[in-house]
Amino acid sequence: MKRIFKLSLSITLPILMSSCGGKLTEITSAPSTQDRAGIIASCATVEQAKSYAQTNNARYRIINAKRKIIEFYDTDLETLKTQLPQVKTRTNTVYEHQLVQSGFPSIQSTSNYEFYGAHSPQYRQGDVSRYFPHLSQVEAQTINSAAQGEGVTIAVIDTGVYYNHPHLSSNIKVNNNDPHGSDGDNQDSDGNGFRDDFVGWDFYNGDAYPIDDHGHGTHVAGLAAGTYGGIAPKAKVLPVKVLGSDGRGDLGTIAAGILYAIDMGADIVNLSLGGPAAGQASSDINQLLGSVVQADNNNVLLVAAAGNGGVDGVGDCNDANPVYPASFEQENVISVASVDRYNSITSYSNFGSESVHVAAPGGDEFFGGLLSLGVPGCYGPCSSEDQTYVSMSGTSMAAPVVSGIAALVKSANRNLTHTQIKEILMGQGIEVADLADKVQSSKVVNAKMAVAEALNR
Ligand SMILES: [Ca+2]
Ligand SMILES: [Ca+2]
Ligand SMILES: [Ca+2]
Ligand SMILES: [Ca+2]
The missing domain is CATH 3.30.70 (Alpha-Beta Plaits)
Known part of the structure; x- marks a missing residue:
């Protein structure tokens, strides 16, 4: 069982290229596919x-x-x-390969057999709710089959996404105007400023392969839009990597990722990351705020994790101590707290009756984490073993549950604006008395109720 309770932010200095001349051996832009x-x-x-x-x-x-x-x-x-x-x-070769859209992925790993073996029977058969009880908790299984997220794009701004996962690859949003891999020409074919950005962009390493070298982003993507067990199994995922293999990043990079997601037509941006305002430079916070405002102007909903209690892991009140980006007061931000299987707020979850909007299942230490996609042979904090599915807990997991429901709502009624979707998510849920002083809506989100309301409008 893996639990990630905290994705912290740290400020990094801009990468300063030395100003002295004659550096023939230094490559100052992301290298081509052939150089990988x-x-x-x-x-x-x-x-x-x-x-x-x-x-x-x-x-x-x-x-x-x-x-x-x-x-x-x-x-x-x-x-x-x-x-x-x-x-x-x-x-740097293992993860830097092109998206394989059909059949099984071509993972250059020695333990492919384990990967495929683990994925074959147990997760393909039987009752989905046995493995994904959070689906029934938010009634995502009983929704109208006409609304499963079709035509809706969720940008996952995170540690990257393992876009070749067999239960995700067909849902990856691809940019056919600028292919990479063997078809890539190493040119910015669509002129958007990103060379061969076929499956999103890696802002952390500066390349066209936003593959996940941590595990967090893939788990998040699977919760929102995995083809098996995802809340919105027909929504598209746009991978945007802004955090490193240590799960850390900086506000400026996150802001750049949000702007890219807007440009690439994302309807919903999932932000399972954040950090306290204290210690951040106001210019960095303003830069992030600028991207949030830009999203608002472009009808893009931002779903942000409320945070996991800071250093002590005990939930804090965001009304008193804001966490960014969740605590931005813009209308297009929806901040998400985490509840356990019985709709009680989890011990680690941040809260705030003003600044946190809804609650969603996020897993906890007693009932276990939410099951979602894993990354085979992942480095760093990931297990070194191939894992097709892993469990994680946190408001990072609660946020993509909400992003997935937002995608269901949007696919049920394309005419809804981002603020109407937020209003539906907040209004159509299960009222829980104990949440009254924890989240603004006092509710746990509910897919069935939200989709029904979307269809009525
Ligand atoms: Ca491009
Ligand atoms: Ca190209
Ligand atoms: Ca990369
Ligand atoms: Ca705390």
Whole structure:
């Protein structure tokens, strides 16, 4: 069981490219698909990279100067390890592959068999509610089959999305005007500023492969729109990676991700991330606010996790201590708290009768997390074992339940505006007396009621 209670934010400095001349070995933009056989090195300084590149006739790209993450090309692992013994290395090829739209994904992993094996019988047969009790808790299984999220795009702004997952790949929003992989021409074919952005964009690493190297974003995407067990099984997911493999990122990158999602036609933006306003530069908060306002002007609903209680993991009141982006007061933001299987607020969930709008199932320590998609062979905090499905808990999980229901509502009635959808989500739910001082609506969201209301309008 994996639980992620907290995705924190930290401020990173802009990546500063040195101003001195003659840096023939430094690559200053994201490399082409053909270059993706690089080696990612962490704990390496820019100075070390420069000197290593010169000595070994290699090239390098600074991914994050502050965190000392450098990608090397035209060199090999052994030489790197010998000359820079303190660096941690991994090749950057495993996850950087094109979307496979039909059949099984071509994962370059030695344990593909395990992956497919785990996915075969147990999750394809039997009662869905046995594995996904949150679906029946919000009555998402009993909805009109005409409204399953068709034609609606949910941008998942997160650690990336494992877009080749067999229970997600057919729901990935692809940009046929700018293919990548073997069809990619390494040009920004649609002129939107992002080269070969076929399946969204990786703002964290600056490339066209927003694959998930953490596990969080894939889980979130599956909850909202997995083809099996997702709330809106026919909605599209736009992967936008803004957080690193450590689950951290900065407000400016998140703002850029939101603007990209708006440009690419997202109807709903899921933000299972956030951090306290304290300690953030006001210019960064203003930049994020600017993207929220831009979304509002473009009829885009932002669904944000209320947060998981800060350092002590005990839920805090967002009315007193705002968390961004959930606490922005714009009409198009809906902030989500987490309840357990019996509609009681979970111990970790932030709350606020003014600033938190609705509650949704998010999993907890007593009844377990919500089951959703996993990432095979994921690095970092993920398990090193291939996992097709994993359990996680948090307001990060409650938010995509709401995003999924928002997609159902929008597919039931395309004419609804983002604020009308928010009004329906807040008005059509299960009233819980104990939630009266916790969330503005006093309700747990309900898909059946919300879709019925959408069809009536
Ligand atoms: Ca493009
Ligand atoms: Ca192209
Ligand atoms: Ca990437
Ligand atoms: Ca707390």
